[in-house]
Amino acid sequence: MINANLKSTYAADERVLNNRYKQAFVYAMIAALALFTAFGNDYLILIASQMGILLIAVVGINILTGYTGLVSLGHGAFVAIGAYAVTIFGNLGAGVIPAGLMPFISVPLAVALAAAVGVLVGLPSLRVKGLYLAVATLAANFIVIFLIEEDLFAPWTGGMVGINTNVPNLLGWELDTKREMFGLIAVVGLVSLLAAQNLIRTRVGRAFIAIRDRDYSAEILGISLLRYKLMSFALSAAYCGLAGALFAYFYARILPEQFELALSLNLVAALIIGGMGRTMGPVFGVIIVVMVPELIKVLFGALAGDSAGAGQLRAPLQQIAFGVLLVLFLLKEPLGINQIVDRILRAANRWPFARG
Amino acid sequence: MLKIEDLHLSFGGIKALQGVNFEANAGEITGVIGPNGAGKTSLFNAISGFYKPDRGRVSFEGEDITTLSPDKRAGLGLARTFQNIALFRGMTVLDNIKLGGHTRLNTNVWQALRYFGSAQKAELELRREIEEQVIDFLEIDHIRKYPITMLPYGLQKRVELGRALAMRPKVLLLDEPVAGMNREETADMARFILDVQEQFGTTILLVEHDMHMVMDICSRIVVLNFGQQIASGTPEEVSKDPAVIEAYLGAAA
Numbered sequence: 001m002i003n004a005n006l007k008s009t010y011a012a013d014e015r016v017l018n019n020r021y022k023q024a025f026v027y028a029m030i031a032a033l034a035l036f037t038a039f040g041n042d043y044l045i046l047i048a049s050q051m052g053i054l055l056i057a058v059v060g061i062n063i064l065t066g067y068t069g070l071v072s073l074g075h076g077a078f079v080a081i082g083a084y085a086v087t088i089f090g091n092l093g094a095g096v097i098p099a100g101l102m103p104f105i106s107v108p109l110a111v112a113l114a115a116a117v118g119v120l121v122g123l124p125s126l127r128v129k130g131l132y133l134a135v136a137t138l139a140a141n142f143i144v145i146f147l148i149e150e151d152l153f154a155p156w157t158g159g160m161v162g163i164n165t166n167v168p169n170l171l172g173w174e175l176d177t178k179r180e181m182f183g184l185i186a187v188v189g190l191v192s193l194l195a196a197q198n199l200i201r202t203r204v205g206r207a208f209i210a211i212r213d214r215d216y217s218a219e220i221l222g223i224s225l226l227r228y229k230l231m232s233f234a235l236s237a238a239y240c241g242l243a244g245a246l247f248a249y250f251y252a253r254i255l256p257e258q259f260e261l262a263l264s265l266n267l268v269a270a271l272i273i274g275g276m277g278r279t280m281g282p283v284f285g286v287i288i289v290v291m292v293p294e295l296i297k298v299l300f301g302a303l304a305g306d307s308a309g310a311g312q313l314r315a316p317l318q319q320i321a322f323g324v325l326l327v328l329f330l331l332k333e334p335l336g337i338n339q340i341v342d343r344i345l346r347a348a349n350r351w352p353f354a355r356g
Numbered sequence: 357m358l359k360i361e362d363l364h365l366s367f368g369g370i371k372a373l374q375g376v377n378f379e380a381n382a383g384e385i386t387g388v389i390g391p392n393g394a395g396k397t398s399l400f401n402a403i404s405g406f407y408k409p410d411r412g413r414v415s416f417e418g419e420d421i422t423t424l425s426p427d428k429r430a431g432l433g434l435a436r437t438f439q440n441i442a443l444f445r446g447m448t449v450l451d452n453i454k455l456g457g458h459t460r461l462n463t464n465v466w467q468a469l470r471y472f473g474s475a476q477k478a479e480l481e482l483r484r485e486i487e488e489q490v491i492d493f494l495e496i497d498h499i500r501k502y503p504i505t506m507l508p509y510g511l512q513k514r515v516e517l518g519r520a521l522a523m524r525p526k527v528l529l530l531d532e533p534v535a536g537m538n539r540e541e542t543a544d545m546a547r548f549i550l551d552v553q554e555q556f557g558t559t560i561l562l563v564e565h566d567m568h569m570v571m572d573i574c575s576r577i578v579v580l581n582f583g584q585q586i587a588s589g590t591p592e593e594v595s596k597d598p599a600v601i602e603a604y605l606g607a608a609a
Binding site for chain 1: 435443467
């Protein structure tokens, strides 16, 4: 029994927030986010900004791995491309393009570059699947980082020691505080989440899911595997590129080592914990992936003090906790936190009738 | 409508098809029968583009499609269902059927990301059409929001037919549409197939082991045995053909 869920038009039935509990949940979250941007303390704003940047990248991974079923362990490369491209374009264009317009030119360029490289990295997906594809994308990650660190490109990329980034200037508004940056990240994050949701409820996204579930059946329905697999790679790389651009704007300096395998794995871990192939999966996943190490840090600090010895113990502990969490989710809740939240919302919607 | 000429297909030393020749006439139901391993599904795979024949031609409305990829053939109006159900198990019935409309929509990525505007208009139009012409037609309105995994086998087969119908195909290939069904479900499916032919004028080619159904609904039958076409004609002609009787019952009969 589903309460108060009568629809009289197809448009009403096709809405994303198709019952009032989902509506209440999402609108309350957005209101909380707005209040938080205005009043949250600086430390929390910093954490939330990290989440926001990671979220955009995980939404991208979700399109590729969650919806299209192609595993990638190299998406850190696209975050790197986004971050470096936006900085390099910013430096090259300084003085030529007015500062207030720069982000409107350099960010789309960086995103487009990431998407183009994404297509290139996606080419093996036409022949190989699963683990083999994961290894092929892994190689892409190493190659991109290698090129960034290469002395030949050091005048532009800064090489091993990294490069200072620019402060974004939106039509004269300089986003030089973390709080202002968080406002931007939150808006871009929400828009990219909505865009991903729109994608999967239309023709293109359905084709992605079809390829994931049964590729030969998708072909028989007129879906070109070549086209849609590459499109999925391009889109997910574009999302990661956007995350990279925001990353560069958020931090004062970027280093090649920030975009190595650890980042790629973090993105995939966040997706698995949050829920693959669900719109809200990345949101929940990112919250956990960022919060758990922070909580361990805080708890550990409270218990063991801030001595050097305690610090040495903390880092491996964070990693172990992370690994345990990942294994627990894969075993107990393979569809992630999203599945748990869905269950709760469904129960709320049916209350006081049977849960299920 | 769909013409198969001298089709040869082999896998290494195994000759799956050796010179198959027939034509599925427009608006008719043509049956393909034969014992297990006769090459019926291989024939279907060659027609839908998964296998490239060694020799011979497949033509669709007079156009040679022998070397076209499966997705291009779908665009021309060739739909099929599979012997072992090939629905998208992670999706609802409605989304599965909507995928049948893929080639008829032309929403691009930008429109899809934005949704509001042309994408929404196209989606709602598709939804209305599917509801009225497929879901009502196949009497599956009560399960439209169900995930595929929750449905019994017979309904899954029906949803797969629905997905193929949403393509508004000119030619529909049905690979064992009633395999594993009980008498009642078989009767239902036979009725739906006849309704499709009557209402949409679709040309249908079907592989089936249920002889009663094949003899009842097909206007022409092609018989394969070990990759060779041993007979073709009306159900009456085929059922009296000595080669067919031998293939099915053995020489002593």
